[in-house]
Every structure is written in structure tokens, then in C-alpha cells.
Amino acid sequence: MIELKGVSYSYPNGNKVLDNIDIRIEKGSFTTILGDNGSGKSTLIRHMNGLLKPSQGVVSVCGMDTASPADIWKIRQTVGMVFQDPHSQAVGATVEEDVAFGPENLALESDEIRLLVTNAIANVGLECLEDSLLMSLSGGQLQKTAIAGVLAMVSEVLIFDEVTSMLDSDSRSQIIDIVRQLNKRGNTVVYVTHHMEEALFANRVIVLENGSIASDGTPRDVFREIYASGRKVPPHLELAFRLQDAGMISPDVFPMDALSLKEEICPSR
Amino acid sequence: MRLLEHCRKKGADQVEGFLFSYVAGKSVLHGLDPRVKILSVMCLSILIFRSSTLVDLLVFALLFVGLTILAGSGLSGIRSVRPLLPIFVFIFLIHSFFTEGAALFNSQFSPTYEGFLKGSLVTVRFVLLILYGSLLTSTTRPVVITAGIERILRPLPLRRVGVTSFEIATMMSLAIYFVPHLLWYAGQVKDSQLSRGSKYRRDPISGTLSLAIPVLKGSMRMADDVAMAMESRCYQGNFRTSLFELKMTARDVLVCSVVLGVTALVLYA
Numbered sequence: 001m002i003e004l005k006g007v008s009y010s011y012p013n014g015n016k017v018l019d020n021i022d023i024r025i026e027k028g029s030f031t032t033i034l035g036d037n038g039s040g041k042s043t044l045i046r047h048m049n050g051l052l053k054p055s056q057g058v059v060s061v062c063g064m065d066t067a068s069p070a071d072i073w074k075i076r077q078t079v080g081m082v083f084q085d086p087h088s089q090a091v092g093a094t095v096e097e098d099v100a101f102g103p104e105n106l107a108l109e110s111d112e113i114r115l116l117v118t119n120a121i122a123n124v125g126l127e128c129l130e131d132s133l134l135m136s137l138s139g140g141q142l143q144k145t146a147i148a149g150v151l152a153m154v155s156e157v158l159i160f161d162e163v164t165s166m167l168d169s170d171s172r173s174q175i176i177d178i179v180r181q182l183n184k185r186g187n188t189v190v191y192v193t194h195h196m197e198e199a200l201f202a203n204r205v206i207v208l209e210n211g212s213i214a215s216d217g218t219p220r221d222v223f224r225e226i227y228a229s230g231r232k233v234p235p236h237l238e239l240a241f242r243l244q245d246a247g248m249i250s251p252d253v254f255p256m257d258a259l260s261l262k263e264e265i266c267p268s269r
Numbered sequence: 270m271r272l273l274e275h276c277r278k279k280g281a282d283q284v285e286g287f288l289f290s291y292v293a294g295k296s297v298l299h300g301l302d303p304r305v306k307i308l309s310v311m312c313l314s315i316l317i318f319r320s321s322t323l324v325d326l327l328v329f330a331l332l333f334v335g336l337t338i339l340a341g342s343g344l345s346g347i348r349s350v351r352p353l354l355p356i357f358v359f360i361f362l363i364h365s366f367f368t369e370g371a372a373l374f375n376s377q378f379s380p381t382y383e384g385f386l387k388g389s390l391v392t393v394r395f396v397l398l399i400l401y402g403s404l405l406t407s408t409t410r411p412v413v414i415t416a417g418i419e420r421i422l423r424p425l426p427l428r429r430v431g432v433t434s435f436e437i438a439t440m441m442s443l444a445i446y447f448v449p450h451l452l453w454y455a456g457q458v459k460d461s462q463l464s465r466g467s468k469y470r471r472d473p474i475s476g477t478l479s480l481a482i483p484v485l486k487g488s489m490r491m492a493d494d495v496a497m498a499m500e501s502r503c504y505q506g507n508f509r510t511s512l513f514e515l516k517m518t519a520r521d522v523l524v525c526s527v528v529l530g531v532t533a534l535v536l537y538a
Contacts, residue, residue, distance in 0.1 A: 049501055073503050081501045088494035091502070093445035097412045100512040105503040110514035117512065131410075135449045149502065 001027045001157060001188055002048050002079070007057035009043055009211075017043045019211045021057070025157070025190060030183045032199040032219075033192045035208035041192045042084075044208065045159050048190065049079035061157070077106060080155030084162040086142035095121065095137070095145050096130045102153035113152075120152035124178055140171025147178060157188040164198065176201065196223070197234050200256050220254045236261045291410050298340040298408040302521040303417025309524070310405050312532040317397050319536065323386075326393045333400050342407040349403035350396055357392050364388030415441045416513045436506045443495070454491075455484045 002025040009018040017040045025031055025048075035041045046052040047059045050066035061079055064071035080102075083089045092098030099120050103113040121130050124144040134142060143163055150158060160179060164172040180201055183189045191202060199205045205222040207215040215222045227233045227241045236258040243249045243265070255261035293299075298306070313329070320326050337343075350357075362380075370383030380388075406414065419438035427433055459480055463469055469476030 046497075051497060051501055073505070076501055076503050083494065083498055085494060087450060088491050089498035090446050091439070091495065091499055091504075092442055093411045093415075096512070097442060101499075101504070102502040104509045104511055105505065107508060107510045110510065110512055113510065113512045134446050135453075146498075153502065 001025050001029075001062060002190075003058075003060050004044075004047065004054075005058045005060075007044075007047060007054045007059060009040075009047065009052060010055050017211050018047075018054075021211075021213060023206065023213070023216075025188060027156075027188055028183075028186060029204060030180075030189045030191065030202045031204045031206060032202035033190065033206050033208060034194065034196065034199050034222075036194060039208040040211040041194075041208055042161055043211075045081070045161055045190060045192055048157075048159060049081055050075050051081075077102075077153055078155060079157040079159060080150030080153055081159045081161065082143070082146045082150055082163050084165055086139050086146060086166065089146050089149075090134045090142065092134065094131055094133055095126055095148075098134060098145055099130075099148045099152050102149055106153065116152045116154065117148075120148040123151055123182075124148045138171070140167050140174060143167060143171070143175055144178065147175070151182075155187075157190065158182060159190045159192070161192045162194065164193070164195070196226075196232075197257075199223075200234070200237075223254075240264075292342040292407050294341050294408065296340045296342075296408065297520075298336065298404070300520075301408075301524060302515055302517055303409050303413045304421055304515065304517075305521045305525045305528075306405050306409055307414070307417050307421065309528045310401050312528050313401050314398055316532060316535055317394050317401075320394070321390075323390060323393065326390070326397060329397050330393075333397065333404065336404055340404060340408050342404070347400070349406075350399050353395075353399060357395060360395065361388040361392045364391055410513075411445050412442065413513050413515075415445075416511045416515055419511070420515055433507055435509045439504070439506070439509075447491075447495075451484070451488055451491075454487055455480065458483050458487065 002023075004021050004023045007018055007021040008016065010016045021044065033041050033044065043052065047054055047066065048061065050059075050061075050072045053067050059066040061075045064075050066072065066075055090098055091101045096117055099117045100113050103116050108116070117130075121127055124147050126141065126144055126148065129137065129141065134145065137145065147158075147160075147163075158179075163179075164175050167175065176198060179189060179191060189202075191198065193199060199222075200219050202219060205215070205217065205219050206213060207222060207226070215225050217225075223233050223237055224241065227238065232238075233241070236255055240249065240253055240255050240261050244251050244253065249264055253261075253264050255264060317326070317329055320329070365380035365384040365388040366378070368381055368384030368387050370381035372379040372381055373385060374380075409417075415438045418441065419434045422434035422437060425434070427437070459469065462476075462480065467476060467479065469480070
């Protein structure tokens with residue numbers, strides 16, 4: 001679906017942000033990109049829909065090269081991106097108008113746009129706010145509007161760039177639920193975060209460090225590796241790994257949260 | 270539950286904001302094509318500025334009352350005049366005191382009779398302009414006004430000056446969201462400076478200067494982010510379709526003809 005081969009990227013001031021990255025994102029997968037601030041996560045995903053062009057290497061989406069101007073609009077339709085700041089990606093006055101922005105750019109007929117907008121707004125649960133001014137919405141509602149805006153373009157791949165970092169915990173879990181639902185419905189998801197808990201839901205985790213891939217594998221393998229290197233992992237995982245090391249629970253156990261770990265240790269009847 | 274309350278408050282039948290105050294309805298005015306309404310407001314503005322007596326303006330005032338009753342939009346128009354009251358008072362006073370003529374009072378600095386009449390005439394003209402403008406915005410959704418302006422501008426050779434009607438419409442949509450957002454952002458920066466000991470209240474001039482730089486910097490960054498979000502949603506600016514397809518009905522053509530005919534009659538008869 002998306003393939004990066006030997007991708008390096010330097011900013012005009014010579015600062016090298018990505019160094020020889022090789023990644024292949026499979027159709028229908030849920031990939032999380034983890035990394036500290038400044039590790040190159042946002043720069044990496046901006047290569048995936050052609051917002052940035054690599055200094056070296058090749059990025060292709062469904063066989064189309066992102067460096068080819070002829071394919072760039074098809075690539076951007078295929079790979080939709082939701083950004084971190086909910087306020088800085090709004091382009092319409094109302095929810096409906098903002099969601100319609102993408103399909104309008106694709107020059108679709110108004111009936112078709114209406115259908116796409118209605119479905120996209122329903123998918124994120126904002127039906128009763130479709131005529132509301134964006135200025136009157138909360139951060140979570142704005143972020144849902146941004147997701148609906150990408151869904152209305154019928155993008156196959158959805159990239160989420162730290163979409164929960166400016167939200168409260170309720171909005172955060174709602175957004176994560178929406179992302180998981182979208183993946184279950186068949187969308188390929190690339191989810192960028194620095195919250196380790198959010199990486200557990202993926203089927204693949206890539207850890208970036210200083211512009212290079214430090215780890216790449218299933219969440220179980222990657223978090224084991226992080227734990228083994230002495231770095232922090234979510235508390236319930238740390239407890240699970242300690243119990244596994246002490247032979248008290250099966251090494252196959254990989255709990256998503258504290259409640260599932262509790263179920264492993266003392267199952268409720 | 271909170272979401273439902275929010276829906277009831279902000280819901281689908283009212284769009285209130287810094288620039289617009291749309292009140293939903295099914296009146297004849299609501300149903301008219303936005304191009305007809307924009308054209309009518311333009312014609313009325315010309316006629317109002319051509320009126321030379323208060324009796325002429327009284328006719329326009331009565332017409333406004335009639336149209337407001339027809340639209341069923343209540344007092345939203347009158348509310349829109351309130352923030353501009355100081356400007357109207359200023360205009361009235363300037364004309365009253367600085368127009369040559371017979372003094373109204375036996376004092377060295379007195380308003381003149383001619384000034385009083387001229388001030389009243391000019392002020393009523395401005396009030397009527399605002400009222401008719403607010404009648405347009407209270408019976409037309411912001412996005413539909415934008416679409417109407419875009420369609421009016423489309424035949425003009427704007428490309429020769431390096432801009433398209435689509436770009437102008439997009440700029441208007443962006444302004445509806447970003448003007449209030451920038452005001453909110455400036456308020457945040459001001460609060461943060463006050464909390465760190467800024468002497469904004471004691472020295473407003475240097476306070477405003479120290480506010481301007483971070484606000485300008487923040488708005489530049491925001492503009493960059495919005496441009497990236499728009500690009501990732503396939504915005505090219507040279508052609509787009511619209512969610513709101515505008516279609517002229519027989520009623521629209523009739524109203525348009527009447528408005529143009531009456532305007533021509535008054536101007537050239």
C-alpha cells in the first residue's frame with residue numbers, strides 16, 4: 001500500500017531528520033509510530049501523502065511515486081491525514097462546510113458531496129452539530145470534524161498525527177474508539193503518538209529514535225524490547241512482564257489495560 | 270447528555286458568530302437564491318445613498334420592516350446595529366457641529382440646523398445599510414452567501430490578476446472561522462502576558478506592541494498549518510464544486526427583474 005525505500009530527509013538548514021528509512025505499510029493494517037518529540041514522526045508521515053518529498057529514497061503509494069506531480073492529487077485522496085492541532089486544520093465555517101471541503105476539491109457533484117458529508121459526519125457521531133459553527137465546538141468535536149473531513153474523501157489510508165495530544169481523557173478515548181472502528185471497517189491506519197498506551201491497539205509498532213527506526217514489530221515484541229532495555233512501559237505492562245519473568249503468568253499474556261491483566265491473574269466467575 | 274444540551278443551544282436552526290447571525294426559516298426570503306439577495310442589497314444600497322430626504326429614507330425603513338416581518342427573523346437585524354452605535358453617534362455629531370448653517374442654540378459652539386438635518390440623513394443611511402445587510406445574513410447561511418459571491422465573481426476575468434473566484438470564496442470561508450479564532454488567540458496571549466506582570470493596562474501602547482509580535486508569529490504558524498491541511502485535502506484553488514448547488518428558479522428571476530427594474534426607474538426616470 002505505502003512503501004518507503006531508503007528515505008532520508010534534511011531540512012533546508014541541513015538538519016537531518018530522517019535517515020535511511022525502509023517501511024512497508026500493508027493494506028488494512030493498523031500501524032503505530034512511536035517516538036519522543038523531535039524523533040521525526042511527523043516528518044515521516046508527511047512523506048506518506050506527498051506533503052514532503054524525500055531528500056533521498058523513494059516513497060510510493062499504491063505504486064504511485066509521491067515525487068511525481070501527475071499522481072500527487074490521487075495520492076492525497078488515497079492517503080488522508082488528520083493533524084495534531086484541531087484549530088489549525090479547520091477550513092470551513094461550519095462542521096458541514098468543513099467536511100465538504102475535500103469532496104469539493106475533488107470536483108464531485110453536489111448530491112454526491114451531500115451523501116459523503118452526511119455519512120462521514122454520522123461515522124464520527126456529530127449528526128446534531130452539522131450546522132454548528134466550528135468556533136463553538138470543543139477540541140474533541142473539532143478533531144472529530146477533522147476525521148470526518150478525511151472520511152468524506154473516501155481515503156483508503158488514514159494517518160493520524162498525534163490527534164489526541166491536545167484533548168482531555170474523555171475525548172481522547174472517543175477518538176481512539178473511532179480510529180479502531182475505522183480500521184475494523186477496512187481502512188489502513190497509521191497512528192502517530194508518543195503515548196505508549198495508544199500503541200497497544202495496533203498490530204504493528206514502529207519506534208523512531210533520532211530519525212531512524214529503533215524497533216519494528218508487534219506491540220508485544222516491541223514493548224518487551226523496550227522493557228528489557230530498562231525504559232518505561234505502561235504500568236500494567238510492566239507488572240505483566242514482571243509476573244511473566246517470575247513465571248506467575250503465561251508468557252503469551254499481553255494485556256491491553258489493567259482490567260485485562262486483573263482478569264488474567266484472577267478471572268472473575 | 271452535555272452534547273445534547275450543546276445541540277439544543279447551538280443546534281441546526283441558528284448560526285451565530287462574529288460576522289454572521291443566521292436564523293433558520295422557511296420564508297420567501299430564505300428561499301431566494303443568494304445571488305438575488307446580494308444583488309438586491311447592492312441595488313438598495315445605491316438607492317439609499319441616492320435618497321436626499323428623510324421621507325425617502327422612511328420608505329426604505331418601512332420596506333425593511335415589511336421584509337423583516339416576511340422573513341420572520343425577529344430583532345436580529347436591530348441587534349446588529351447596536352455594536353455600531355458609537356460610530357453612528359460620531360457621524361451624527363460631526364455633521365451636526367461642522368456643517369455651516371443657522372445655529373440651533375445661542376452659543377459659540379453650537380450644532381447647526383443644516384448640520385442636524387445632514388447628520389440625520391447620513392446616519393439613517395448607514396443604519397439602513399447595516400439593517401439590509403443583516404437581513405441578508407439572517408436569512409442566508411454563511412456558506413450559501415460565500416457560494417453566491419463565488420458564482421457572481423466567476424464570469425469576471427480575475428485570473429488575469431492572479432486570483433480565482435474559488436480562492437476568494439475559500440478566503441471568505443476561512444475568515445468566518447479564523448477572525449474570531451485569532452481574536453480568541455490574541456486574548457490568550459494577552460492573559461498570559463498579564464499573568465507574567467505585563468503592564469498592559471497601565472501602558473496600553475507598549476502593551477499592544479508586545480502583544481502584536483507573538484500574535485503575528487502565532488497567526489503565521491497557524492496559517493502555515495492551515496495551508497498544509499488544505500493541501501493534504503487536495504486544495505488547488507483553480508476549480509472546485511460546492512455542496513450548495515445554486516439554481517435560479519422562476520421566482521428568483523422575477524424578483525431579480527423587479528429589483529433591477531425599480532432601481533433603473535428610480536435612477537434614470
